[in-house]
Amino acid sequence: MILEAQKAGVGTGKLEAWLPVLVLAIVGGTLPLWGDSFFGLVASRVYIYWVLVAGLNLVVGFAGQLAIGWVSLLTIGAYTASALALGRVTPEIPTFLALAAAGVLGAVFGLIAGLPALRLRTFYFAMTTLGLSTIVTQIALAWKTVTGGGVGIQGPAMPAPFDSSWGFYFFCLGLALFVTWMTCNISASRYGRSLVAIRDAEVAAESVGIYKPKLLVSVFLFSGALAGVAGGLFASLQSYITPDAFTFDLSVLFFIAILIGGRGSILGPMIGTAILTILPDFAAPLVQWSTFLYAVLLLAIVLLVPGGIADLLDFKNRRPLDKHREIRPRPELLGQILSEPRKSELRLKNIVLSFGGVRAVDGVDLDIHTGEVHGLIGPNGSGKTTTLNVISGYYRPQEGTVSQDGIDVTKEGAHTRAAHHIARTFQTPRLIGESSVLENVMIGGNIDASGTFVESLMALPRHWRDEAHLRENAITALTIVGLERLANVRADRLQHSELRFVEIARALMMKPSFLLLDEPAAGLSVDEIKRLGALITAISKQGTGVLLVEHHADLIFDICDRVTVLNLGKVLASGTPDEVRTHREVVNAYLGA
Amino acid sequence: MLVQSIVSNGLAVGAIYALIGITYNVMFSASRVFSFTAGSVGMLGGVFGAIFIGQMGMPVIIGFLLTLAVGAILGVVIEFVTVRPVLKSLDQHLYVLSTLAAALMIQQLTAIYFSTDAVPFPRVIPFETAFFDQKFWLPILACIATIVGLEYLFRHTLIGRAFLAIAEDNYAARALGLPETRLRIASYALAGVIGVLAGFSAGQLMFASLSNGPLYNFYGFVPVALGGMGSNRGAVVGGLALGLFQQVANYFFGGVFSSVAVFVVFIIALLARPEGLAGAATARRV
Numbered sequence: 001m002i003l004e005a006q007k008a009g010v011g012t013g014k015l016e017a018w019l020p021v022l023v024l025a026i027v028g029g030t031l032p033l034w035g036d037s038f039f040g041l042v043a044s045r046v047y048i049y050w051v052l053v054a055g056l057n058l059v060v061g062f063a064g065q066l067a068i069g070w071v072s073l074l075t076i077g078a079y080t081a082s083a084l085a086l087g088r089v090t091p092e093i094p095t096f097l098a099l100a101a102a103g104v105l106g107a108v109f110g111l112i113a114g115l116p117a118l119r120l121r122t123f124y125f126a127m128t129t130l131g132l133s134t135i136v137t138q139i140a141l142a143w144k145t146v147t148g149g150g151v152g153i154q155g156p157a158m159p160a161p162f163d164s165s166w167g168f169y170f171f172c173l174g175l176a177l178f179v180t181w182m183t184c185n186i187s188a189s190r191y192g193r194s195l196v197a198i199r200d201a202e203v204a205a206e207s208v209g210i211y212k213p214k215l216l217v218s219v220f221l222f223s224g225a226l227a228g229v230a231g232g233l234f235a236s237l238q239s240y241i242t243p244d245a246f247t248f249d250l251s252v253l254f255f256i257a258i259l260i261g262g263r264g265s266i267l268g269p270m271i272g273t274a275i276l277t278i279l280p281d282f283a284a285p286l287v288q289w290s291t292f293l294y295a296v297l298l299l300a301i302v303l304l305v306p307g308g309i310a311d312l313l314d315f316k317n318r319r320p321l322d323k324h325r326e327i328r329p330r331p332e333l334l335g336q337i338l339s340e341p342r343k344s345e346l347r348l349k350n351i352v353l354s355f356g357g358v359r360a361v362d363g364v365d366l367d368i369h370t371g372e373v374h375g376l377i378g379p380n381g382s383g384k385t386t387t388l389n390v391i392s393g394y395y396r397p398q399e400g401t402v403s404q405d406g407i408d409v410t411k412e413g414a415h416t417r418a419a420h421h422i423a424r425t426f427q428t429p430r431l432i433g434e435s436s437v438l439e440n441v442m443i444g445g446n447i448d449a450s451g452t453f454v455e456s457l458m459a460l461p462r463h464w465r466d467e468a469h470l471r472e473n474a475i476t477a478l479t480i481v482g483l484e485r486l487a488n489v490r491a492d493r494l495q496h497s498e499l500r501f502v503e504i505a506r507a508l509m510m511k512p513s514f515l516l517l518d519e520p521a522a523g524l525s526v527d528e529i530k531r532l533g534a535l536i537t538a539i540s541k542q543g544t545g546v547l548l549v550e551h552h553a554d555l556i557f558d559i560c561d562r563v564t565v566l567n568l569g570k571v572l573a574s575g576t577p578d579e580v581r582t583h584r585e586v587v588n589a590y591l592g593a
Numbered sequence: 594m595l596v597q598s599i600v601s602n603g604l605a606v607g608a609i610y611a612l613i614g615i616t617y618n619v620m621f622s623a624s625r626v627f628s629f630t631a632g633s634v635g636m637l638g639g640v641f642g643a644i645f646i647g648q649m650g651m652p653v654i655i656g657f658l659l660t661l662a663v664g665a666i667l668g669v670v671i672e673f674v675t676v677r678p679v680l681k682s683l684d685q686h687l688y689v690l691s692t693l694a695a696a697l698m699i700q701q702l703t704a705i706y707f708s709t710d711a712v713p714f715p716r717v718i719p720f721e722t723a724f725f726d727q728k729f730w731l732p733i734l735a736c737i738a739t740i741v742g743l744e745y746l747f748r749h750t751l752i753g754r755a756f757l758a759i760a761e762d763n764y765a766a767r768a769l770g771l772p773e774t775r776l777r778i779a780s781y782a783l784a785g786v787i788g789v790l791a792g793f794s795a796g797q798l799m800f801a802s803l804s805n806g807p808l809y810n811f812y813g814f815v816p817v818a819l820g821g822m823g824s825n826r827g828a829v830v831g832g833l834a835l836g837l838f839q840q841v842a843n844y845f846f847g848g849v850f851s852s853v854a855v856f857v858v859f860i861i862a863l864l865a866r867p868e869g870l871a872g873a874a875t876a877r878r879v
Contacts (some may be wrong), residue, residue: 066689116860122686123627124818126693128863131811135849142849166832252697259690288705295697302690303678487609586617 017188019269021180022144028173032166032220040169041237046277048233048306053254053273054179054266055226058219060255061263062192064199065117065216069129072136073224076109077102077231078155078241083146085156091128095156095236102232103225111217118213125570133251137204140243148187152242155235172233179226182457183266188461189456190442190449190470193445194266196432197443201288207509209418209447219374225450230560247399249291253277256294259301262310271309307434316550317490327529328482331538337508341543342421344370344405344513351390351400360386361397370513370545373536375556375577377549378566379590384549385427387566388516391547392424392512393417418447423507424516429499433492437483437502440491441474444509448473470509481535497524514545533559553591565590599840603730607836608736609635612791613813614820614828615739620676622760622823623780625683630671632810633699634785636803639714640707642800643841647715657717659791661786668785671695672778700806708718708794709803714796728797741828746840747754756780760823783799812839815859821869827868 031043053103060066068145083089084098087097093101117130140147147153147370157163160170186192197205198212205212235241259274261268280290301308321382348366361383368374374382389395391402393414404420419425423444429438449466454462478484481501486494491502500520507515519535529552539558540546550556556563564574565586572590575585580586610846616631641663645656675691716725746753758766759776767773790807791813800806816835833857842851862870 054792066686086823116864119864121867124863124867126689127811127814127818128860130807131859134807134811138849138852142847158604289701292701292705295694295701298687298697299675299691299694302687302694306687346757 007094017184020184021177022268022271022317022573023181024173024177024270028176032169037165037481038345040165042278044165044169044172044237044283046229046274047176048237049254049257049277050176050270051172051179051233051256051275052227052230053269054176054183055223056254057182057258057261057266057269058192058195059114059223060258061261061265061269062187062195062199062265063219065114066122066126067113067117067129067133067253068126069113069133069248070227070254071246071248071249072113072129072133073106073109073227074231074234074250075133075136075246077106077142077228078106079140079147079153079158079231080228080244080258082153082235082241086154088146088153092494095158098156098523099229099232100262102228104228106228106231107221107225108113110220110222110227113224114216114220117216117220117477137246137355140246147243150242152240152245152299155237155239155241156232158236168236175229175233180270185456185459185463187264187266188467189451190446191215191218191456193439193451194446195445196435199263200432200434201430203394203414204426204506205443205502206394206414207417207424208444208506209415209448211415222457249294252291252294256298256301260276260297260308260508262308262570263309265310268308268310268313274337276402284510293588310592311461316488317493321486321493323487325495325498327498327531329501330480330482331535333480334538334542335506336538337480338511338542338544339475340511342513342552343543344421344544345403345539346391346422346514346544347403348387348391349401349403351387351397351402353386353390353395353397361390362570363400364566364569365570366564368514368547371543372561373540373546373548373559375548375560376566377551377553377556377564377590378572381568383565383569384566385518386548386569388424388518388549391417391516392422393440401417417422418510421511421513422516423510423512425500425503425507425518425520427518427522429496430501431491431499431502431506433490435491436488437491438471438474438478440502441477441505441509442470444475445470449512474505475511477508478502480508482531483504486554500524501532508539512544514532514547515539516547516549516554517552518549520548521555529555597724599844601725601838602756602798603629603837603840604833605729605732605795605836606839607833609795609799609809609811609832610789610816610833610835611736611829612732612739612787612794613809614629614817614832615743615825616791617814618823618825618828619644619784619787620781622677622756623777625670625682625763626676626680626688627687627812627822628671629696630675630692630699630815631784631788632808633696633703633806634667634671634788635792635795635809635813636806637667637703638794639796639799639801639805640703640712640792640803641789642793642796643712643714644707647713647801648715653715653717657750657793660789664787664789665782666785666786668781668788669778669782671785672700672781673744676781696806696810703803703806707801707803711800711802711804714801716810717797726797732791732798735790736829739790740825743825752776752779767780771836800820812855817869819859819870824869826871827869839856855864 031039056070059067066571081098081102082091084101085095109543113132117125141149145406158168161167194215195211197210216328245413253276256271257272259278261272280287305311319327327329346368351361351364378384390397393412399410409420451462451466475484478487481504483498483501521532533555560577564581565572565580567589573580573586607721613631613635620626620628638660641660642656643658645651646653674694676688679687679691747757755771755776758771763773816831817828821829839851842854
């Protein structure tokens with residue numbers, strides 16, 4: 001069965017993943033055969049811009065951070081390389097070293113430009129990058145000893161054999177290919193998936209152990225370094241730079257190229273960069289109007305084709321899906337994922353949490369053991385989901401402790417829960433609509449992988465091992481919940497009930513000691529609820545403790561080993577299903593006669 | 594003399610920032626949208642003033658009213674083109690992109706059809722004052738008039754109360770039967786008027802210049818971001834403080850230092866309190 005799913009096309013994305021490198025190599029490699037030196041010059045500019053945009057793409061297209069002022073990093077790179085190569089700060093430095101220095105300084109400023117994104121919301125962050133770009137220009141104008149002020153300075157001269165225009169062309173092409181290859185590697189790694197996850201499903205990303213600040217710092221460093229190097233090459237291409245060369249229009253070009261190309265794609269933004277760069281060069285009357293055209297394009301993309309070029313090229317996801325699909329879980333395969341049962345205990349003591357004047361949770365005690373299904377029921381507003389959020393670290397209670405095997409985890413953030421093997425699903429499924437079902441599930445294995453960002457960037461062995469391992473586990477997890485046939489389908493094409501099962505598959509990837517399910521049966525058909533019940537029972541038999549928040553009383557009393565009833569933030573009753581079912585106050589408050 | 598120059602410049606520039614801040618606020622209150630167009634609309638106030646009065650020779654009052662009308666129309670167009678289509682998916686923050694596109698279009702059209710250089714703005718009031726020139730007191734007067742006007746609107750008129758209701762909770766307001774869409778259009782028109790008023794009153798001090806767009810946009814946003822989005826009091830206090838600080842820093846340390854200082858303070862303050870110095874933290878929704 002698993003083999004079948006693999007054969008059915010899961011994991012044949014290899015060629016697709018390398019397509020951008022291939023396209024660039026073919027077009028760039030043959031261009032000297034069919035184009036003249038003017039073409040070569042324009043193409044060199046495209047490559048240089050693309051080196052920057054490829055890095056920015058990870059920030060904007062993947063992580064969804066609206067960095068609109070990235071021209072500031074190009075400026076910093078250009079002046080660093082030029083000033084060092086001319087010996088205006090230190091003795092003259094060879095051009096390649098100067099370019100490297102531009103990369104280092106670019107990385108530092110990429111981090112500075114990006115830091116606000118760790119705390120600020122979209123528009124605020126966009127504004128800070130904009131502010132930075134105006135300040136960098138002002139400094140370039142004022143710091144005359146280094147930058148030459150308004151008069152400008154010479155760009156770094158490339159050494160032979162890169163000093164001829166075709167030599168420079170091939171140098172830029174080589175760098176562009178290398179950069180494309182690196183970002184393709186990232187895109188196909190857990191880092192690429194995690195970036196998309198913090199863009200589209202931030203809360204879920206935290207629950208699988210993705211720590212946004214750390215991830216973004218790596219990306220800002222990388223993106224800044226590329227922008228710095230691109231700046232150095234830009235200065236070399238221009239041969240003379242003044243602050244006027246770094247207009248805000250360039251920032252707009254970079255930013256819009258990505259959006260036109262499509263978020264989360266590499267080929268799309270590459271085509272976008274080429275089009276926007278070439279357009280004014282080949283239609284002289286357009287030059288004056290170019291920024292206006294970019295703006296019109298941006299508006300059109302936002303309003304009409306939010307997916308950009310990449311969406312137009314995505315033929316695979318236009319094929320209709322089978323209308324009569326059934327979810328057929330195969331719990332018997334659970335042993336392949338939950339192979340090492342751990343004995344563990346999760347204990348909540350006297351949890352109190354109020355929002356304003358409302359005590360949402362008011363002194364709740366709760367013990368959950370591995371190998372048990374523990375039901376948590378109660379009327380709306382009784383504090384069930386809040387309790388779940390306290391356990392998974394989204395809320396920090398004002399009083400009380402959450403501890404696992406005696407270790408207090410109350411104050412640790414939500415992203416630490418994955419390492420404790422505490423997994424969860426959400427009341428409304430939180431998945432990445434634009435990613436495939438398989439990628440969504442692979443996200444869950446984030447803590448299981450060990451390769452670093454740089455290892456993925458360079459496609460070192462550990463990156464491949466991680467990928468193979470995650471892919472195999474994800475296919476198994478999908479087979480267990482009965483959705484392996486949909487592995488390659490975009491998640492936003494699935495039905496609601498299927499999304500619920502995808503979330504369970506993602507949670508299984510964490511090899512959970514404890515699995516918290518928030519109303520998993522809501523919106524499911526009667527048959528599906530039955531299968532869900534069997535799946536949950538099987539998961540607990542494998543040694544996982546399940547905390548089940550649910551309104552379907554039948555399901556609760558069928559499969560739970562113990563049930564706790566909440567009312568108005570307090571524990572009303574706790575015990576076996578039979579004890580609870582006949583408890584007088586429970587009947588009055590919740591179940592009805 | 595020096596102190597006087599710093600204070601009058603600072604208060605005047607600060608009043609302009611405050612007005613742009615209020616422009617942000619009015620749009621935000623009605624739609625929960627931050628719009629990049631606030632600065633460009635302000636810039637157009639100066640540009641249309643210079644066109645109507647300076648180039649076409651209209652009487653001041655007619656030119657002024659026409660400029661305000663242009664602002665109102667512009668506000669409605671912005672609402673219709675860049676805000677309404679993306680309101681359905683507010684959580685995707687598409688408005689950042691659509692309003693950025695609109696701001697870029699305004700800037701570019703101004704560059705092509707008006708001028709890329711600063712154009713002088715005509716005298717608005719025919720008489721001269723001895724020591725406090727009209728270029729300083731006009732923005733301050735415009736700011737005071739706007740605050741008083743808004744205060745009257747919100748406290749004493751039914752439509753103003755409806756505005757407040759929408760700003761507070763637009764679902765509840767709609768459930769009560771308030772015409773949310775019409776009120777939103779009206780507030781965008783109002784925001785357009787306040788925006789061009791800022792640019793018009795600032796004309797003699799800042800000229801009719803394309804480069805005022807990004808400038809107003811950033812420095813108008815700083816006080817509202819720090820004072821808390823939607824708070825006009827924050828915008829006014831923050832705007833005036835920012836204007837004075839800039840002039841002092843400008844005089845003692847130079848323009849670059851003052852820009853860097855404002856930027857650094859802005860970032861640090863926001864990182865420390867992302868919801869603004871006066872705003873309240875909102876609970877996250879899981």
